[in-house]
């Protein structure tokens with residue numbers, strides 16, 4: 001009998017047979033409200049009919065059109081659409097299959113463009129599971145343990161708002177920028193630094209939005225020293241934060257934008273975008289891949305962008321996110337076990353802490369996730385370096401009643417779990 005590798009951790013024992021909008025159904029026909037979107041992916045909801053149709057029609061034409069061998073009409077159309085929706089100056093695109101692959105591509109581009117070796121990343125970041133992406137990931141030791149040595153040349157700076165393990169102090173923006181200057185003076189000289197790679201909202205690291213001053217400070221230092229600023233918008237992109245891209249909240253324009261997850265409603269597809277000038281420095285043939293720009297992924301991405309725009313999903317993410325955040329803040333007033341509520345659109349993070357000391361309470365997160373699933377049929381997920389954040393990331397099509405259900409279910413779960421302690 002064939003077996004599945006035990007390396008996959010499991011959030012739930014559910015076996016789903018169908019999905020529609022923000023709901024998935026298991027083998028017994030039981031409906032579950034999916035507040036994870038399969039880790040912030042199914043932005044248009046599960047199996048949106050327009051995405052399904054676009055993929056089916058494309059599959060009937062041709063499934064694979066390897067970009068080095070020949071081209072297909074979708075590639076140019078997708079580049080055109082991305083140029084319209086990405087920040088100013090980003091007009092040239094490369095396609096890959098996963099977030100990690102796109103992050104790696106952005107680093108390879110930065111090294112070719114600058115002819116410099118080193119990369120700066122930020123505390124609590126998650127950039128993926130491949131060797132280079134793992135070397136850039138510091139959201140948890142579990143992602144790297146047992147895999148050393150990782151590629152060298154990665155330097156980690158501080159992220160504002162990041163909590164200390166004791167929960168008693170947070171990194172200030174000025175402190176984070178001071179530390180960045182220290183890195184540039186003491187560890188990786190500017191003329192050896194190719195890029196700074198930053199998530200505008202830490203994802204795996206605990207749903208923590210950056211500050212505008214912090215991102216402006218990174219942009220300023222990058223400009224001054226000829227370093228590329230790379231925004232990893234794998235989790236934050238395509239409307240999730242209430243803007244098409246999270247950097248728009250902060251008024252910064254990165255040199256390179258990394259995209260995946262929400263780009264194609266669940267089809268494995270990713271992209272990086274930059275200016276024609278930067279991309280021109282990437283020698284032809286020095287990077288590529290068998291499947292990048294796959295026609296099915298392109299069709300899914302084109303349909304996804306259309307649905308996001310025509311159904312007003314960016315605005316819905318902002319409105320439903322505000323509703324969810326306000327519900328969580330109300331619960332925080334009642335339950336001192338809720339520490340900070342951190343939100344940007346439909347990325348809503350709720351910290352669970354010891355009410356006496358403020359120390360992280362990862363055990364409470366695990367109990368709450370179980371209770372939400374078993375008693376309310378709500379699928380939610382944790383995050384955070386200390387494992388004490390619940391992150392709400394439902395599909396962008398979620399409606400007002402469904403958000404109400406999430407808030408009520410979370411309130412009842414808190415009451416039940418804390419009552420048993």
Ligand SMILES: Cc1ncc(COP(=O)(O)O)c(C=O)c1O
Pocket residue numbers: 039098099100101103126127128129199203204232233234235260261
């Ligand atoms: C910000 C960010 N970057 C990169 C990745 C890696 O993406 P993938 O799992 O598709 O390789 C993730 C995945 O969670 C992510 O959240």
